[in-house]
Amino acid sequence: MQRISFPLPTVERLTYYLRTLEALLLAGRENVSSEELARLNGLTAAQVRKDLAYFGSFGQKGKGYPVSVLAENLKELLGLSREWFLCLVGLGNLGRALVRFKGFAERGLRFVAIFDKDPKKIGTEFYGINILDIADLPEIAQKQKIEIAVLTVPESEAKSVYEVIKCSVIKGVLNFTTASLTSTEKIFVKNVSIVQELESLTFYLSRNIVGGR
Amino acid sequence: MQRISFPLPTVERLTYYLRTLEALLLAGRENVSSEELARLNGLTAAQVRKDLAYFGSFGQKGKGYPVSVLAENLKELLGLSREWFLCLVGLGNLGRALVRFKGFAERGLRFVAIFDKDPKKIGTEFYGINILDIADLPEIAQKQKIEIAVLTVPESEAKSVYEVIKCSVIKGVLNFTTASLTSTEKIFVKNVSIVQELESLTFYLSRNIVGGR
DNA sequence: CTTTGTGAACTTCTTCACAGCT
DNA sequence: AGCTGTGAAGAAGTTCACAAAG
8 A cells, every 4th residue: 555645636637637648649749838738627837747746757847748758657657558357337327328438448448247136137248248147246356357346336236236346356446326435445436426416516506606616 | 604615525525415314314314413424425523514514503412413404405505406407418328328317307407408410310309308409509508498518429529519508508517528628707517527537546546545535 | 411513723735936957 | 038846835625622502
């Protein structure tokens, strides 16, 4: 386990920088200033420089950051220079959309198994991926070297499925259910609650608060 | 009683409290302490009390918070005691999943129009909702009193579609694309970037940092 | 007793401002 | 000149600790 020495929001921003850099690379750009990176992401230049400086000295004074080198470094930093094996748990509408989503494959995030509890689905396949019984998750995860579970079961199932995941080799969970699951010593959970995002949007709209505050 | 200033993360947590309270209500509970609300959401009791205190004095000393009254208050606060009309922009896999998603309807968040640019889709309907041309969004949004757009177009389309939305009566955008859109005076944007959530997960996993905090 | 509501202390995060390099 | 990297200042957010109330 490591001690973290940077603000947590920095990691999220690194993913934005990477995406922006890849777009710049495609456009044939060789260098980019913190000023421009900031503008393209709705941040301040100082923020961009600080964020990057936590992980190295990637820039050249007077010149900016070399686009392709920085992109490569961020990819490495974010753990995206290798493949990750994922499983989907809960094959509903959202789950199906996520499995088919191109954005994951482009990043080397590969679904290699789908788990569900519906006997009608178990044994069949979706998008070329086998659908298996959730009960078999620990065994399969180990065999297939699955490190991340994407959780899209109904809220009522979330806690019990999480317990099963805890008993496996899986180290990360991307939780799309409204149940709030908490990280443990062994598992890192990221909650992505879609309804709740909308709910905080309605809060701001109903008070006519715009532009962030 | 009504404060004008509170931490931004508080709003997100209010949505968690509401969900927890509704579960407690269903279980027949009459009161709940900040201690218990905190435990159920992976927070501290002081945090819960502070969050709630920004918006009123809902608790009773020695007794805790009355579940149903607090739930009602939070619902009102979050702007969820009325209906909101939404439109989906971009009917891909993710869009289809979101339209069918029960969680929105349960909260009074109703999709009343779908916009796409594919001529094959325009004029047909999905899930009982008309599919219209994005170009007609400003007109339709006004007619149908649509206040929120859920954006699920490909990244390459995101910026131009956002410009169209800006020219309409729409006040809030839930952005599922990887393009980072920024709020303006008139529009409040919430970015929900699924791939990027997963990317920050791989960052932590590849460094063996656990315990999310 | 129990538990809230809250100033004060503390921690975390962002911005400022400028030294120093190209 | 142009631009990064960074210590210091400032802002934002969280936790502490306790008075007050049932």
